Amino acid sequence: EPEVTQTPSHQVTQMGQEVILRCVPISNHLYFYWYRQILGQKVEFLVSFYNNEISEKSEIFDDQFSVERPDGSNFTLKIRSTKLEDSAMYFCASSEEGSGWGYTFGSGTRLTVV
């Protein structure tokens, strides 16, 4: 069964450092998303991306965050200057048509900011 692949599975970074989280969505999917989950809290939407541009972003997704699809396969989330409160699980997801049933989530990257 096709999977969304995320790397690394766990990243530790110092406060103020830049970090890039990587995702390989399912190959025929057109819509891409990032969500995050702080330990013990809800899964929160960050951003959606379609046709090489951001479709929607949440209040969390401020100027410190950016997304990119640098080639035909990767989808990245960059945090420019990490804060302690950025520590969370970050989930990438993709869907074929944007319909709610078609979402496939990756297994996540656990980001720890120290």
Add this chain to the structure above:
Amino acid sequence: DAKTTQPPSMDCAEGRAANLPCNHSTISGNEYVYWYRQIHSQGPQYIIHGLKNNETNEMASLIITEDRKSSTLILPHATLRDTAVYYCIVRGYFGNEKLTFGTGTRLTIIP
């Protein structure tokens, strides 16, 4: 915020049917009901969705009331691997609309 209300936790004996309720009294005519689950800290997993008719797939059944204000997810023969947090989500069918997760129901399957 999430448009759904779910009990925070439920237990179910292994091998029995698990029935997870969800209230969505403000659902609009073009919105679907989706169910996802999250096992431990893994990424959420799609289970099933429906508009107004009952639906069944290899994982579960979804029963939606006639007025569409509530629904029930049924896992017919629960196993220990079904222990997870189950999320009921309401959103439109197409488009880039985000999934808004609530706190869900933590289902524990008891051996």
